[in-house]
Amino acid sequence: MRNLSLLTDLYEYSMANGFDAELPNTRATFDVFYRKVPDQGSFVLAAGLKQIIDQLADFHFSDSDLTYFRSLNLWRPAFIDHLATLTLDCHVHAVPEGTPVFPREPLMTIEGPIAQAQLLETLILNILNHQSLIATKTRRMVFAAKGRPIMEFGARRAQGPDSAVYGARAAVIGGAASTSDVLAAKLFHIPVAGTMAHSWIEAFPDELTAFRKWAALYPDNSALLVATYDVLTSGVPNAITVFKELRAAGHHPVGIRIDSGDIATLSRDARHLLDAAGFQDTKITISNALDESVMTSLLDQGAPIDNFGIGEKLITSASAPVLSGVYKLAAIETDGQVIPKIKISDSREKVTIPGQKQLYRLYRKSTREAFADLITGSDEQLSNTVAVVDSNPLSVNRVHHLSSFDAELILLETPIDPAQCPSDVHAIRQYSQQRLAELPAATQRLVNPDSYHVYMTTGLADLQHNLIARA
Numbered sequence: 001m002r003n004l005s006l007l008t009d010l011y012e013y014s015m016a017n018g019f020d021a022e023l024p025n026t027r028a029t030f031d032v033f034y035r036k037v038p039d040q041g042s043f044v045l046a047a048g049l050k051q052i053i054d055q056l057a058d059f060h061f062s063d064s065d066l067t068y069f070r071s072l073n074l075w076r077p078a079f080i081d082h083l084a085t086l087t088l089d090c091h092v093h094a095v096p097e098g099t100p101v102f103p104r105e106p107l108m109t110i111e112g113p114i115a116q117a118q119l120l121e122t123l124i125l126n127i128l129n130h131q132s133l134i135a136t137k138t139r140r141m142v143f144a145a146k147g148r149p150i151m152e153f154g155a156r157r158a159q160g161p162d163s164a165v166y167g168a169r170a171a172v173i174g175g176a177a178s179t180s181d182v183l184a185a186k187l188f189h190i191p192v193a194g195t196m197a198h199s200w201i202e203a204f205p206d207e208l209t210a211f212r213k214w215a216a217l218y219p220d221n222s223a224l225l226v227a228t229y230d231v232l233t234s235g236v237p238n239a240i241t242v243f244k245e246l247r248a249a250g251h252h253p254v255g256i257r258i259d260s261g262d263i264a265t266l267s268r269d270a271r272h273l274l275d276a277a278g279f280q281d282t283k284i285t286i287s288n289a290l291d292e293s294v295m296t297s298l299l300d301q302g303a304p305i306d307n308f309g310i311g312e313k314l315i316t317s318a319s320a321p322v323l324s325g326v327y328k329l330a331a332i333e334t335d336g337q338v339i340p341k342i343k344i345s346d347s348r349e350k351v352t353i354p355g356q357k358q359l360y361r362l363y364r365k366s367t368r369e370a371f372a373d374l375i376t377g378s379d380e381q382l383s384n385t386v387a388v389v390d391s392n393p394l395s396v397n398r399v400h401h402l403s404s405f406d407a408e409l410i411l412l413e414t415p416i417d418p419a420q421c422p423s424d425v426h427a428i429r430q431y432s433q434q435r436l437a438e439l440p441a442a443t444q445r446l447v448n449p450d451s452y453h454v455y456m457t458t459g460l461a462d463l464q465h466n467l468i469a470r471a
Ligand SMILES: Nc1ncnc2c1ncn2[C@@H]1O[C@H](COP(=O)(O)OP(=O)(O)OP(=O)(O)O)[C@@H](O)[C@H]1O
Pocket: 259, 260, 261, 262, 263, 264, 265, 287, 288, 289, 290, 294, 297, 298, 301
C-alpha cells in the first residue's frame, strides 16, 4: 500500500491552513453522497471503504512532503508544523462495502477537527467514486449475464495501473468471478483466470500445432482461442482434434474462446460442431468489447455462451465513466454546540440536507423486502409511525406517514483500523448479493428501473426549509 496522504487538491490545504488558524476548536461533519446513478440505473454499489480506512490509518506526512510544503511558501509555518505531528482525530461512519445505496443518502460521514476532515475530501472521493462506479457497472453486466460467470479482462484498457488493480477488486465486489490481472489477483486473493492470445497461434507454423503445444502445457486447463484464422473451418475443427487427443489421454477439455465476428452465429455453429463431436461439456467463452446491452442482445439471440470475458467496457465503465459522489459540510460543532449547515443552489438538486444524520433501510415486516431508505437527524428517535417526505428535491413535497416497518441502521461506525475493516472481497460480494436480494426486483432491471424511495423525516425537511429561509 502506498501512502496517499498528499493525494488531494490544493484548495483543501489552502482551507485547512485557514481553518487551523481561524477555527482551531471547531469540529465538522461531512457527508459523502451522490446525486445521479450512472447508466440510468437505480442504485450504486458502495465500494472502496477498505482502501479508505487503510489510507486514513496511515495518514501522515514525510520529511520530504514537509520540505515540499515549505517550498511552496503558501501556508503558515505553524500549520505545516501541525501537519508534521498530525494525528488523525476523525470518526468515520459508512455503509459496509457492497451495500446498494441510493441518490442523496449519506453513504459515509466524516466527523473531526474541521481542518483535518476537510483535508480528506479528495482522497476519499477518489477511492470511493472509482471503486463504486466499477462495482456498479459490473453488477449491471452480471445481471445481463443471467448466471453465467464474468471473467474480468480489463487491465490492458484500464486508465492506468491503479484503475486496473482496484477496478478488478471492485469488479469482484460487483460479481465478477475472476480477473486476468495477476497483481490484483495476488493482492486481493481473487481467482486468476485466462485463456491465450492470438500471438500464441501465430507464433507456430499452423493452428493445430499451436493448440497441441498448448494442450501439452496445460492439459487440464486448455481453453483454446479459435478466432485467429477462421472460427468454423479452422479454429473449432482444430480444437476438436486436440480435445479428442486430450480426452484419449484422460483429460477433460475445457473449451474455446471466440473474440470476433458475429458472436451469435459463430457460437451457435461452434456449439453444434462441439456437440456433434461429443464435447457437450466444453464451454464457450466469448469476448470483444462486451457490455450489458451487447450481452443482453446476444442472449436474446439464443447464443449458447457459457462465460463472458469482459475488458474495456467494464474497467472504464465506458458508457457512464463518472460517478459524481460529493463531500459536503453538514454541520459544525464549537464548544459542544452543533450547528447544522446547508449549501443553497439555484439548482434544487444541489441543495444539501443539513445536520448530522443517520440512515436506515426500511423493511416490510411480513416479507423482509426493503421498500425505502430513511434519512433522519442523528438525534431523532425512530418511532412506530414516522412522518417523512421524499428526499428528492424535485418531487412533490407531500408528507407520508410510514408505519409497520422494520428499520435497520446501515450507516455504521467504522473504526479507522485496517484490522477491523472487512477485506475479503468474496465475503463482500456475498454480502452485496444478499443486500441486493432484499430490494424490489423492479429496481434492479437494466432498462428503466423503478426508482427506490429515499425519504427524510419531516424534522430534517423542516430544518432544511428553515435554513433556506434564513439564508
Ligand atoms: N450477434 C451479435 N449481436 C450483437 N452484437 C454483436 C454480435 N456479434 C458481435 N457483436 C458485438 O459487436 C461489436 C463489434 O463486433 P465486430 O465483430 O464488428 O468487432 P470488431 O472488433 O470489428 O471485430 P474483429 O475483432 O473481427 O475485428 C462488439 O462489441 C461485439 O461484441
